[in-house]
Amino acid sequence: MKKIELTAEVRGVRLDKFLAEKLSELSRSTIQQLIREGFVLVEGALTKPGYKLKGGERISVTIPPPPPLEPEPFPIPLDVVYEDQWLIVINKPANLVVHPAPGHQADTLVNAVLAHWPELRGLGDKTRLGIVHRLDKDTSGLIVVAKDEKTKVELQKQFKERGVRKVYLALVKGELKPARGRIEAPIGRDPRHRKKMAVVAGGREAVTDYKVLEYLPGYTYVEVYPLTGRTHQIRVHFSHKGHPIAGDKVYGRGPHIPGLMRPFLHAYSLTFKHPVSGEEVTFKAPLPPELERILEGLRQGRL
Secondary structure: OOEEEEEOOOOOOOHHHHHHHHHHOOHHHHHHHHHHHOEEEEOOOOOOOOOOOOOEEEEEEEEEOOOOOOOOOOOOOEEEEEEEEOEEEEEOOOOOOOEEOOEEOOOOOOHHHHHHHHHHHOOOOOOOOEOOOOOHHHHOEEEEEEEEEHHHHHHHHHHHOOOOOOEEEEEEEOOOOOOOOEEOOOOEEEEOOOOEEOOOOOOEEEEEEEEEEEEOOOOOOEEEEEEOOOOOHHHHHHHHOOEEEOOOOOOOOOOOOOOOOOOEEEEEEEEOOOOOOOOEEEEEEEOOHHHHHHHHHHOOOOO
16 A cells, blocks of 8 residues: 655645645546545544645545456355346355455455356456445355346446345344334444444435344344445444444454354345346345354354
């Protein structure tokens, strides 16, 4: 990573405009993205692209290394739930990053997809191929890959317009009440921790519905229906409600369940209209064995 330290010698100018003039090698849109993602600090604090400089502020800009322009195939085994000539549905394991990023440039789902379907190279954004949505590294479950540009655009439209019904399975701490509910709270970057999200005033709209499946000692097993697709939405919302996802070391606090090495969160079901036939299709991926063992351990009082 490259770090640049600047001092604002002007007053009343937008932060993004000032940086675009100082860092001519970067476009203004790139600078705005860096600011939104927390790579720019003004006097050590996060801010927005439209922040008006007062003059004299210390500005720190961190420029992350770009991912490789051409991801290379990497033979990671994949659990293919469904495939036809237009799309693929994959049951992603936990601990697999979806897109190449700093620290993960050769061992991602994109690299694995290239190894299994080399004909998809060059489809759309080279670092994303036909992957039309994402899951966190530590979240297991269903993810859709388009095989051609037309299919990709149609699927992206359905996700954007909330035409895809998503169901997650999660274990949350405590006794979640009521047994059915909705969490509505805007989500944005945590102003204190750049790499985290949080419920913040002025954040983007975020809505999560849920239904309790089972009450267990110290925990609640739930079905979760996110109506929006914000980064870390489910994890942030349940933490905000006082019932963080079990095993979530970022948004939850200990003690943690022995043997649970990641957040208990699984993308169980996806329902959407097939982009070619128009038929409504539903795909499901059972809870992974390591999470089933946690449930059984709680039911039997062993955890």
